[in-house]
Amino acid sequence: MISTPGHIELERSIDSIRIGSRHRTDFGDIDALAASIEKQGLLQPITVTPDGTLVCGARRLAALRQLGVRKLNVWVRSGISDGLAQLLAEQDDNALHKTLSPTEAATLYREVKMLLAEDARRRQVASRFGVEQGNPRSDGAATVAAPVTSLDGYARAQAALLVTGTRSYTTLERIGYLQGIVADDSQDEALRRLASTELDLISDGGSVAAAHRRMKTQLAFAELEQLAADAAQPAGIRHAASAGASRVHAAENTQTDIELEKLAKEALSRAKTATKARNTRPVASSHSRLPVRSFVFLWNDLHEWWLHYDYAEIVSELTDEQWQQFEATLAGTIAFAERMRSLRDDSPAVALLPARSLAR
Template sequence: MTSTPGHIELERSIDSIRIGSRHRTDLGDIDALAASIEKQGLLQPITVTPDGTLVCGARRLAALRQLGVRKLNVWVRSGISDGLAQLLAEQDDNALHKTLSPTEAATLYREVKMLLAEDARRRQIASRFGAKKGTPQSDGAATVAAPVTSLDGYARARAALLVTGTRSYTTLERIGYLQGIVADENLDEALRRLATIELDLISNGGSVTAAHRRMKTQLAFAELEQLAADAAQPALIRHAASAGTSRVHAAETTQSDIELEQLAREALSRAKTATKAKNARPATPNDSNLPVRSFVFLWNDLREWWLRYDDEIVSQLTDEQWDQFEATLAGTIAFAERMRSLRDDSPAVARVSTRSLSR
């Protein structure tokens, strides 16, 4: 027997492991997995609750049964909530089980996601080093371990499937975002109360998307106020944050939730990158030789570019790539404000027609 925090590794009869109905879908190519395990061994045990209910590893368990394995090592995972244990043990004939509310589903989803991500990372680590000699069965074979960059997406999709029956997790993530704010003792109490109100609205049938958007607006606005009042921040950041706060506050009664959220995000980005824009490398003569037509083509290509990506991109960008994006955004905002000022202050500036630009 071996143990790690929250786990004990034990040998268990394969027939004693109980599998809830939510595990019996989308098992994929079990033959290939069985062949891989037979060749390389089970590099990481499956995970069960203390009473033997399967948590992670339905495909591995099916492959082991196909191979005729009678006993196997399992991770016994302690600290699982009663609600999740009941969900995992749910059977097809349990027709009277309680329908989960959106907030209950999000709570269980977060717990399942954590367990699945934990399991996937252990498999990833195990696959790097391979099975130990003399340990033919010790988590899925190396060829089926998820790449590090896809672990979060894998855990989210699988957790959503277990909890809701579909792979869509955006709504669950948004509710979890609000729940995280409520639980964060480092946040201002007023923000936590607002998040609690939004969760109550969701429980009463309110829109998750609208609640998530309103809360993100409030967080951005609060951060702007904090930056504006922080004497330790550079003057450029404090000035930009103060100006952004004023713009968002003035728009509260005239803009839609979508427009207000975008305004708050843009104001916060502008404030955070104020010093970057100020210190950006000045253009050299060679840099400024591009014709106006090039500018028009560039922005035609970029039209509504933000609609072509979803939230998944956040987990896939490196810090360096994100810094490059922030720097480009800062320079773009600074350029736009300079051009806007020139246009507003100089009514006589010629407005070049579309026709002349196309020549």
């Protein structure tokens, strides 16, 4: 037995080493590693905890199994049993041998971030309650510990640094966003499948930013459709949501990912603003006058609306009451248009006003 600072070296049966839940799913070229070990020997021992759980060396262990090795010398670390230490040890092993894929890195980042935040909060609580000041063995927060209000940002930056070597966590957060949708049982199954497809594209070298934008667009579109179909919503809100969803759908093949995401976000924001106004303002009477801006938004939403519906489907599904409401709205709209046309014809100065002045 060899003892060195922080670990001891023991001979152990390879079958007694337990592999827990690890982030790496693709070990890469094990044949080449096995050939190297067979030729040069195991240059760096595998590390396990006292109970035989693997910490570092999953690829080396796989190569040794392939070579038919039955026993080997391992490093046993006694101070690496907590979750954070194991994650960091695994990352150190990965960094030395094979780069993590984007999705593997995002999974590791998410767990390290969570554990760092929990650890920082635990140390802060310990420093505030029941920790004797000046105790050198105190479990309290370090003097440079982040304040409670910035723990999340601190955890993100530190986790990114530990996993990738840089403090930039945007890409990891975006992948984590997609992973969260896939794992969320409450999400629509079609959206979960779409998020899974986007993750596959990322694994194949696709753009993380583009995948994130496409997913955000689809989620906004789904929310618009939900608003439009919600009978509990006021008719105006349902109409605005339906029109917004139609515009997004019509633009799918003509707009870039960035433009489409912006269009979907604006449509959803407009619908939600209408909902907020409905909930916070007194109910208007049927004769209340709305501003011209509202008129412009309404007709922007209605632009070529008839191109987005199937005549036969509507006829077959509308109730008599809904059809009568449509007829009444159409008749009122025609009468309103004729009155406006008459006023414009009688007032040349009005007809010459620039279009943008109507929205003021």
